[in-house]
Amino acid sequence: MAKRMKVQERLAGALAKAGLGPLFGVTGDANVYLIDAFVSGHGGRFVAAANEAGAALMALGHASVSGRVGLATVTHGPALTNTLTALAEGVKAGTPMVLLAGDTRHGERENLQNIAQRDLILATGAGFETIHRPETAVDDLARAIRRAGAERRPVAFNMPVDLLSSEVEDDACELRIALSRPEITPSGDDLDNAIGMIAAARRPIILAGRDAIDDAARDALIRLADRIEAPLATTLRAKGLFSGHPYHLGIMGTLSTPQATEALISSDCIIAFGAGLNFHTTAEGSLVEGKRVIQIARQEAGIGRGHTPSVGLVGGIAETAGRMLYWLDEAEIAGSGFRTALPAGSLAQQPGPTRISSPGDLDYVDALTRLDALLPENRMLVTDAGRHMVKAMQYLDVEHPRLYVQTASFGSIGLGMAEAIGAAEAEPDRPVVLTVGDGGFMLGGLTEFNTAVRHGTDLIVLLMNDNCYGAEYAILRDKQMDTALSRFDWPAFAPIAEALGGRGVTIEGPDDFGRAAEAIASRDRPLLIELRLDPAKMPFW
Template sequence: MQWSTRHPRSLTGRWDHWSVDGQSKKSIGGYQGEGDMDTVNGGHAVRTVPVYEVLAADIKSLGVEAVFGLMSDDTALFVTALDMAGITFHGGRHENAAISMAEGYAYASGSLGIAVVGRGPATANGLHAAVYAARTGSRVLIIYGDAAFGTSSTNALGPDYKAFNALGVLTAAGLQVLRATSAAGARTTLADAAGLAMQGNAVALLLPTSIQLAKLEWDDADPAPSVVVPETQAESARPEAVQSAVDCLGRSRRPLIIAGLGAHRAGARDVLEQLADRLGALILTTARAREMFRGHPYQIGIIGSFTHSVGRRYIDQADSIIVFGASLNFWTTSFGAAIPAVPLIQVDSERTHIGQWYSADVALVGDAKEVCQQLMTLLPTRPPEDKPFHTPETRQRIAEFDPAGDFQAAHTARTIDPRSLGIALDRILPEQRNLVYDAGNFLGIVPYITVPGPDQFKFTTNFASIGLGFGTALGVARARSDSTTVLIVGDGGFLMTISELETVVREDLPLIIVVMNDCAYGAELHFLKMHQRPVETSLFPDVDFAPIAEGFAFEAFTIRTMDDLEQAAPSIRSPEGPILLDCKINADIAGSFMSELAAFEGGED
């Protein structure tokens, strides 16, 4: 890939010597700030500095390299201090984008993703993404400006138009909320917030302006307060439960293994493949764990709404199922239709996940890898004649499967079939790619575009909403600048967040945007059809996004035919800058999950 490697410019630039009021100053650790040098302690400068500067240095000491946000008057000084401490500030054009950027960065890097946004209206603007971040399990810390202590909603200058119950609202949104209540305790509060976030939580830290501006005596050689992240141990399941699972599997001749994202995060791939070999089982994944078993001769794709015909053929023959690290939600089970009426064993590290969406006959609470190893010690290896799923015919059928054979392409004179588009993009897109999906009917494209592994696949559907994909993709692209990130988004979600086109170019991010443009709110269109109602209110004029993107310095293409896509292929394969594909897709094609919803509700499409 020939992408530019220049780094995005910082907010204000960095230098070792700088001047204020004509006086030259030398930075200490990147930023001296506003403080006065009071004393020298053992050769180290002890200064009286504002709290926001000390907090910026503490964040730097955590190894944080990037912070995302949208500057406000109550965070501007703090943001500048972060920048001068050597932390790159990536500014979004909306608070939802800024927070979802931090979530995408945390997901892709495995490290702490930090967003900084203002109080009041800025906090309200970002609530959509804050709820989303609280539901993903990523390590996200959102630092909010907050009203100064001791102020009321009215004062001598008039009402505080930014007054907002951030503590109550953010708590209701699902975040863990901490507030700095004193200058002396602000550093410890920050450390506590970071520690909670690094355990896989979304945490809000409220920084009142009065605390930010208060002064502290600070020796920049002193260590920051410790960030405590408790170690977690992989848990084994109860022996009695393990034996029940062994007995169930012992009676099965055609077992299926389903692995979810929890199994991937537990590092269970190798031991699950060994279990499949021992049992003669076929392997599937959930959508979020797709390609976990890439290349395995007995893996048959995704379970549920994105299952292909070969997968369905063998799922219907199964006589038992064991599930590792998957919640079995409606995507995974196709509203229950994808799971045959056979004994089901569910393994999950979270007790509340077992049976949450689908009943389990045997429940094993424990780490996916650890529990699989427990099973392996008790299950004998079967002879080939007792593995009817593991045959040369099965391997051949899996290897020869062509997804194009599962449907009849339905192109029109001015639109293309989204399924054919997906198959072609799978061939054309750079191999080292990260896929980030917004939400909508276009998600029917998911099974047709592969990724290197589960870590390169990202849904943004945790709040069942559109409009979070763009910001998330920006964060992923920042974390993985050595590969290409591909955002797949509907025209509705794209128009919600179109201002972030400027962010892509300003930050020089390796991004390809695929707009699935059906000139509609596609899911709502098919929902209305399902209920036999008029669809006109879900339709929109055909907007040409390519000229708009070109105005932001994108290389852009309008795709109405497969030939149009082939003409754009050289640029897509070797991008030299951001690319946008405005793909005009046939709105009449419903995602498979829409027909499943229709069947579940008893409607028609």
């Protein structure tokens, strides 16, 4: 008689064998046996989060850094509803993740945790798959993983408890998740029109987005930019791709340096590779108004998501840049000469602080500049949302765009701590630096800081404490209204970090940076550095 096994054991074995990475989650009655089989039966790594939102966010952080589909698991009902903000963030950010969600046993109408999980999932914009039959469970999960990767969004995999506990033959079924993605090279009239626009441009700019950050794409874009004498810019999520190039403008959009902004305004053609051209990148359309815009995306869905281009091309980034270069050479098109009017080497350089910190009066930009020099060079960077994030995005750098994770795609604060833990699991030999506001830390970071302690994460938290919700404070202040509604009398955060098992340091003035440097150099557990800031002196942009 053939050996039998439960569906949850079969799924656990297939997941472990696929080697996608750790499984982030919170145990519950509808997923605990699957987790146990994954860990005890197959040696998989399970990272236990403090809450379900954190588990889903950790999977997003891991996916963002690793480039693979992230994995998280929760039980049914309230556990599932706790993940909805994280799922919406993943949809907005275009991050592939599969949420293995237990579901109530069929027919248990009066189960307290019974809820229409499919309806909730679809409302976030995430995809939905389910176990159809015990015999198809592994193939059903493989479909969810393939969809998450192809559609670049979270997909929930619904697992009713009665199906998980059903028995099937023990046949060591594998997840068939490999996707064949041959890169294509565009041709035809649209390519001809694009080449014509580039040839006619006198002040062209090459823009790279998140889909253009691999080495082949970077090298191809630099060759094209050098050929047409165009400066190079990136979106926020491709931050640092062209660092070191003398004609690197830095980030295009609302985060541009003054020098880069001048070049962008004067340009007459934007050639955007793998960039969505959203309102941040285009500065509400002001940086593309009156210009010819050529947009290149790997998939049709990437064309016209933000600004509608003059020409849209679907194709591989390196392949399309190479084809453009070929035809420009064939036609003997001269370079634009745009670079001769630009100051080489300083276009992406942010201006220094407008004032220097003094005892009891910490300047935020000055503090970031000092910390940038103290933090490990091989760091990853995660920025939580809030008023503090703009300057952190501008003044803190990483070695490669893959090492930067922004968590504000859904406009929610408090998502950064969990995504930082997930990022650390993807690159365990690198420290991860998280910038977070006091409100974001209390909303979503406090409990997961202890998760970082439990799992030995090499984490440095820069907590910007101005004792308020900064954006709301600025709105009320600018309208000459009472700011008390936005103010909070938080406890001191450095001692809280110590109580949670980490280390804590407080910076209130320039004399405190020495202690911060020592704490960074000697860290052996998650470290929280609390910057005490005056809300009235915090910059917004």
